Amino acid sequence: MEVSHPPIPTGTERSTAISDPPIEFGLWSLVPALLAVVLAFVTREAVFSLLVACIAGVLIAGDGLLGVPDLLQRAMGDADFVWVLLVEISIGVLVAFLLKSGATGQFTRLMQHRLRSARGVQLFGWLLGMLIFFSDYFSPLLTGPVMRPLTDRARISREKLAYICDSTSAPMCVLVPLSAWAVYIAGLLVGNGPIGDTTAALGVFARSIGLNFYAILAVGMVGLIAAGVLPEFGPMRKAERRAREENLPLAKGATPMMAVELSDIEPAAQITKPRLLVNFALPLATVVCVALGSFLTTGKARILEAFMLAATVSGVALWLQGLAMKEVIAVATQGIKGVTPAVILLGLAFAIKLICKDLHTAEYVIHSAGAWLTPTLLPALAFGVCAFISFSTGTSWGTYAIAIPIFVPLALEFSDGGLTMLVYGTVAAVAGGGVFGDHCSPLSDTTILSSFGAASDHVDHVKTQLPYAATAATGALVLYILLGLW
Numbered sequence: 001m002e003v004s005h006p007p008i009p010t011g012t013e014r015s016t017a018i019s020d021p022p023i024e025f026g027l028w029s030l031v032p033a034l035l036a037v038v039l040a041f042v043t044r045e046a047v048f049s050l051l052v053a054c055i056a057g058v059l060i061a062g063d064g065l066l067g068v069p070d071l072l073q074r075a076m077g078d079a080d081f082v083w084v085l086l087v088e089i090s091i092g093v094l095v096a097f098l099l100k101s102g103a104t105g106q107f108t109r110l111m112q113h114r115l116r117s118a119r120g121v122q123l124f125g126w127l128l129g130m131l132i133f134f135s136d137y138f139s140p141l142l143t144g145p146v147m148r149p150l151t152d153r154a155r156i157s158r159e160k161l162a163y164i165c166d167s168t169s170a171p172m173c174v175l176v177p178l179s180a181w182a183v184y185i186a187g188l189l190v191g192n193g194p195i196g197d198t199t200a201a202l203g204v205f206a207r208s209i210g211l212n213f214y215a216i217l218a219v220g221m222v223g224l225i226a227a228g229v230l231p232e233f234g235p236m237r238k239a240e241r242r243a244r245e246e247n248l249p250l251a252k253g254a255t256p257m258m259a260v261e262l263s264d265i266e267p268a269a270q271i272t273k274p275r276l277l278v279n280f281a282l283p284l285a286t287v288v289c290v291a292l293g294s295f296l297t298t299g300k301a302r303i304l305e306a307f308m309l310a311a312t313v314s315g316v317a318l319w320l321q322g323l324a325m326k327e328v329i330a331v332a333t334q335g336i337k338g339v340t341p342a343v344i345l346l347g348l349a350f351a352i353k354l355i356c357k358d359l360h361t362a363e364y365v366i367h368s369a370g371a372w373l374t375p376t377l378l379p380a381l382a383f384g385v386c387a388f389i390s391f392s393t394g395t396s397w398g399t400y401a402i403a404i405p406i407f408v409p410l411a412l413e414f415s416d417g418g419l420t421m422l423v424y425g426t427v428a429a430v431a432g433g434g435v436f437g438d439h440c441s442p443l444s445d446t447t448i449l450s451s452f453g454a455a456s457d458h459v460d461h462v463k464t465q466l467p468y469a470a471t472a473a474t475g476a477l478v479l480y481i482l483l484g485l486w
């Protein structure tokens with residue numbers, strides 16, 4: 001997760017992070033997150049599940065039912081949530097304009113002549129997702145809408161598209177030393193043993209990339225499955241068979257994260273000859289140039305500004321091609337209505353993260369695992385604990401802020417203060433464990449945005465992706481055990 005994160009602890013704050021936190025709720029602190037996950041799978045109603053979990057959380061915290069409005073107000077008044085809300089609204093408006101111009105249909109027909117097989121379409125989506133390595137938000141929000149018409153025509157399920165979007169977002173970002181993830185993790189490493197400054201910290205991060213087994217396996221599995229080297233398995237196999245044999249991108253009864261107000265927009269009758277360069281290439285080039293350009297020049301990708309400018313460019317292009325301004329505004333309104341399901345889900349997901357923070361869920365998990373720490377088990381345990389925390393809370397950066405000040409000093413202590421393979425492996429294990437939850441937790445904003453970008457049912461996306469993520473996590477865990485023994 002890229003925006004919702006605490007400040008990098010330094011000095012006294014880092015020392016406080018290592019000391020025993022106030023653990024008041026014990027096992028009860030796990031209830032809200034676990035309840036949300038279990039109910040989502042049982043009821044297939046993500047909004048209901050998150051709402052029940054929020055109610056349980058405020059009751060455990062002792063705030064009573066009157067604490068629910070306060071929790072929702074805090075969550076939806078959070079600056080990070082407002083930022084994501086504005087990004088989603090801008091995306092909805094941009095997609096509505098692209099559909100109204102007829103550009104998406106023209107692009108689909110053009111690419112269909114070049115990508116003649118479902119395998120080619122999937123590999124193209126995999127490569128596109130990996131190319132957008134600088135933001136785990138930007139990647140699924142661009143890859144999904146661009147690829148969706150192609151995957152639908154190729155009879156590829158929306159669940160598969162959401163998996164491709166999700167598995168090339170956060171897992172890819174943590175493998176690139178130029179990303180915001182690298183800078184954030186490096187900031188948390190500064191001050192630990194011989195890691196005296198950001199330059200040294202970035203060097204440690206770079207050395208740990210080759211040991212980030214989960215992220216490597218997660219990204220690699222997408223390419224191998226897309227190429228047909230690895231067979232489909234689990235619920236994804238059933239979803240792909242449905243899409244291929246019945247031509248149903250979505251399961252019967254599924255609730256896509258994109259409302260019909262957006263997905264059912266028809267091209268404007270006034271635009272008889274869609275101009276692909278103006279209506280499709282120019283808005284997308286605007287998004288990429290602003291986001292990537294700002295990242296390369298300032299170190300921060302201006303994602304909101306990129307999508308807002310692209311939506312403006314697309315809207316002006318529609319107006320210049322004959323649509324009345326009143327109709328342009330009506331199309332924009334349809335786009336805003338279309339993102340409502342994702343906005344509701346994201347708001348509740350932010351509320352769950354707040355209640356988990358109030359209950360000290362992550363701190364309880366880490367301190368409960370302290371008795372098991374040994375040099376041999378340290379990388380594997382660090383990965384497992386961080387994976388559990390990030391899956392339960394839906395945040396990777398929050399997991400890093402808590403876990404790095406605990407696990408990295410322990411690795412340095414076991415290594416007599418030197419930068420050894422154990423230290424690099426522990427850093428990689430924490431980074432990969434944090435990505436696991438951001439990648440596949442139903443509470444993660446990145447997972448929700450992947451469902452939104454692909455217009456997939458959110459619960460179906462999580463159910464079909466989880467066996468693949470669990471396979472990569474199991475492989476990573478085995479490799480970390482071997483690394484500890486080595």
